[in-house]
Amino acid sequence: MLNSIETGIMKQMNEVINATDASYANAVYDDTQENSIPHQDQLISLNNNKDTIHLTTTKQGGIHFKNLCKTCQFGHENCTFHHDLELDHKPPTREALLPDMARSYRLLLGGLGENPDRQGLIKTPERAAKAMLFFTKGYDQSLEDVLNGAVFDEDHDEMVVVKDIEMFSMCEHHLVPFYGKVSIGYLPCNKILGLSKLARIVEIFSRRLQVQERLTKQIAVAVTQAVQPAGVAVVVEGVHMCMVMRGVQKINSKTVTSTMLGVFRDDPKTREEFLNLVNSK
Numbered sequence: 679m680l681n682s683i684e685t686g687i688m689k690q691m692n693e694v695i696n697a698t699d700a701s702y703a704n705a706v707y708d709d710t711q712e713n714s715i716p717h718q719d720q721l722i723s724l725n726n727n728k729d730t731i732h733l734t735t736t737k738q739g740g741i742h743f744k745n746l747c748k749t750c751q752f753g754h755e756n757c758t759f760h761h762d763l764e765l766d767h768k769p770p771t772r773e774a775l776l777p778d779m780a781r782s783y784r785l786l787l788g789g790l791g792e793n794p795d796r797q798g799l800i801k802t803p804e805r806a807a808k809a810m811l812f813f814t815k816g817y818d819q820s821l822e823d824v825l826n827g828a829v830f831d832e833d834h835d836e837m838v839v840v841k842d843i844e845m846f847s848m849c850e851h852h853l854v855p856f857y858g859k860v861s862i863g864y865l866p867c868n869k870i871l872g873l874s875k876l877a878r879i880v881e882i883f884s885r886r887l888q889v890q891e892r893l894t895k896q897i898a899v900a901v902t903q904a905v906q907p908a909g910v911a912v913v914v915e916g917v918h919m920c921m922v923m924r925g926v927q928k929i930n931s932k933t934v935t936s937t938m939l940g941v942f943r944d945d946p947k948t949r950e951e952f953l954n955l956v957n958s959k
């Protein structure tokens with residue numbers, strides 16, 4: 679028999695399981711409701727059909743999922759909420775986000791003093807929303823999907839470098855583009871990666887709201903996850919429109935960031951070999 683706490687949790691769980699993805703973040707994140715679970719701290723496992731679910735009750739009386747990602751409804755990566763529940767991460771489809779985004783762009787046009795109903799602007803909110811969804815399509819991609827199994831066993835332990843991969847991203851501070859090129863090197867450990875997958879990894883992480891430093895590191899970590907090499911090196915050279923078209927307006931400035939992991943960090947010679955290959959014409 680379930681006790682009253684477990685029954686309460688079971689009820690909330692059913693709401694969560696039955697809710698759409700867009701609403702269930704709210705369903706579980708409300709820990710302020712007075713008629714929620716009684717005040718106590720405890721970890722309870724319930725077997726709800728096929729999913730074993732771990733819940734904690736909080737002192738305030740609500741329930742928490744560990745590390746619930748508040749923005750998972752927007753397709754945030756690494757949502758341990760979904761991971762812990764062993765559910766597929768299913769953000770609303772990109773199309774489902776369009777109406778709200780288009781409405782926001784329409785407001786923005788009005789805020790600029792424009793008439794959103796004039797002929798040239800009628801379709802602009804929808805076009806702009808679609809463009810923004812494209813610029814941020816990386817949120818919908820996972821490393822696993824992109825790799826598509828193209829990891830091959832190979833007795834090769836020499837450096838692999840793919841350089842000058844074009845990159846377009848969006849500055850998370852100003853929502854304007856930054857763009858440039860990415861060079862990736864890794865030292866295989868009996869596994870190699872399909873070459874195009876390196877460029878695809880760049881797409882996953884650049885097609886988001888970003889800062890260049892994080893982008894650089896995320897690419898290096900993803901390559902590590904994909905092939906567990908002896909080391910990974912990533913160099914990104916970027917031009918930030920927030921520094922070019924506005925602000926300090928330094929049109930020739932370039933930002934270079936790097937992440938060195940494993941032997942590329944530990945061994946100066948390996949790092950130098952990589953940098954020489956990247957900088958050669």
Ligand SMILES: Nc1nc2c(ncn2[C@@H]2O[C@H](COP(=O)(O)OP(=O)(O)OP(=O)(O)O)[C@@H](O)[C@H]2O)c(=O)[nH]1
Nearest residue numbers: 849850851852888889890891918920921924925926
């Ligand atoms: N480290 C880092 N900074 C970035 C990146 N993209 C933009 N920025 C910086 O984010 C900072 C935001 O600074 P704020 O002072 O809050 O914003 P702001 O008034 O628009 O700054 P200015 O660009 O100096 O006019 C600026 O210095 C930008 O150059 C990035 O990828 N990495």
